[in-house]
Amino acid sequence: MAITKAKLFNEKxxxxxxxLKALSHPARIAILEILAxxxxxxxxxxxxxxxxxxxxxxxxxxxxxxxxxIKGEIDGVRTCYCLNEENVAELKxxxxxxxxxxxxxxxxxx
Amino acid sequence: MAITKAKLFNEKxxxxxxxLKALSHPARIAILEILAxxxxxxxxxxxxxxxxxxxxxxxxxxxxxxxxxIKGEIDGVRTCYCLNEENVAELKxxxxxxxxxxxxxxxxxx
DNA sequence: ACATTTAATCGTATAATTACGATATTAGAA
DNA sequence: TTCTAATATCGTAATTATACGATTAAATGT
Numbered sequence: 263m264a265i266t267k268a269k270l271f272n273e274k275x276x277x278x279x280x281x282l283k284a285l286s287h288p289a290r291i292a293i294l295e296i297l298a299x300x301x302x303x304x305x306x307x308x309x310x311x312x313x314x315x316x317x318x319x320x321x322x323x324x325x326x327x328x329x330x331x332i333k334g335e336i337d338g339v340r341t342c343y344c345l346n347e348e349n350v351a352e353l354k355x356x357x358x359x360x361x362x363x364x365x366x367x368x369x370x371x372x
Numbered sequence: 373m374a375i376t377k378a379k380l381f382n383e384k385x386x387x388x389x390x391x392l393k394a395l396s397h398p399a400r401i402a403i404l405e406i407l408a409x410x411x412x413x414x415x416x417x418x419x420x421x422x423x424x425x426x427x428x429x430x431x432x433x434x435x436x437x438x439x440x441x442i443k444g445e446i447d448g449v450r451t452c453y454c455l456n457e458e459n460v461a462e463l464k465x466x467x468x469x470x471x472x473x474x475x476x477x478x479x480x481x482x
Numbered sequence: 483a484c485a486t487t488t489a490a491t492c493g494t495a496t497a498a499t500t501a502c503g504a505t506a507t508t509a510g511a512a
Numbered sequence: 513t514t515c516t517a518a519t520a521t522c523g524t525a526a527t528t529a530t531a532c533g534a535t536t537a538a539a540t541g542t
Contacts, residue, residue, distance in 0.1 A: 270423060271398035275405075279398045286393035287500085288381035291470065295385075298474040306518065313380040318501055320520055325499090339509045339518050345474055354471050360401065361464050364408040364455055397530085416488070428531050430490055435529090449488050449539045 278356040281349070284329035289314060289322050294345070297332065303344035305337055388466040391459070394439035399424060399432050404455070407442065413454035415447055 271279075285291060289312060296311055297304055309319045323343060326332045330349040334341050381389075395401055399422060406421055407414055419429045433453060436442045440459040444451050 271402055275398040275401045279396055279401055282392045283396035286389055286396045288385040288389045289500095291385045291389055292381055294470065294474060298470075309519090314500095315502055316519070317503075317521080321500075324520085336508085336519090339516095341519060347475075350471070350474055354475070357467060357471075360404065360408075361460070361467075364404060364460055365457070365464065399530095419489085424530095425532055426489070427491080427533075431530075434490085446489090446538085449486095451489060 274356060278360065281329050281331060281353045281356070284326050284331050287322065290326055293322060293326065294331070297343060297345055303342040305340040305342040308343065384466060388470065391439050391441060391463045391466070394436050394441050397432065400436055403432060403436060404441070407453060407455050413452040415450040415452040418453065
């Protein structure tokens with residue numbers, strides 16, 4: 263491959279892609295809606311709200327957590343999950359930058 | 373199995389997840405930035421801007437197209453790609469709904 | 483007609499995702 | 513201590529994604 267193509271993707275592109283990937287499954291969007299729909303963190307009972315096995319939900323929670331979208335901390339026999347407000351704001355900002363860039367144009371299109 | 377389960381999530385969740393999945397790779401975000409950064413559709417030369425093989429770029433374009441984020445039409449020996457403004461607006465709207473839901477709260481958090 | 487150019491598609495290898503059941507772990511209850 | 517409940521992790525199978533080179537197809541140029 264041509265040497266001139268060696269440039270990689272930039273940090274923002276990689277970070278945005280990482281977070282959007284975390285949101286790229288209906289179950290994970292549903293989880294975020296459940297978390298957002300409460301006035302507090304959720305300790306337990308997330309699995310009950312989803313049409314998936316407990317281990318699968320745990321996996322989805324893990325991927326949301328490793329992307330930084332949610333936080334989870336052990337509280338006795340349960341784990342409490344909440345949104346990571348800071349990183350949600352980061353996601354919002356990165357996404358809006360892209361969207362602004364994509365929509366602010368008077369394009370002479372084909 | 374995955375197909376059956378997907379039907380248990382609602383339409384908005386599925387559609388948003390589908391579109392976000394299309395944006396869940398740095399190369400595809402880069403492609404959208406390239407498309408947005410021009411004042412017109414791009415006919416050719418997208419591959420030249422990315423550190424990926426032509427066939428790989430074509431694959432990424434295909435996935436953006438099948439999610440409805442971009443349009444592509446054949447123009448002579450080239451294919452012209454542009455943003456699908458309508459569906460980008462849909463994505464923006466669905467995403468903002470979710471984000472609004474996720475950020476408009478005074479949560480008593482753990 | 484033939485060659486060139488552009489982009490899609492094919493074939494394929496590897497990795498990641500998604501799902502489930504089974505098992506392990508841990509904290510609190512009995 | 514032993515049992516129970518909640519949740520993470522393991523093992524595994526099936527599917528999808530990512531990447532590349534090779535090939536094909538279609539439009540244009542010579």
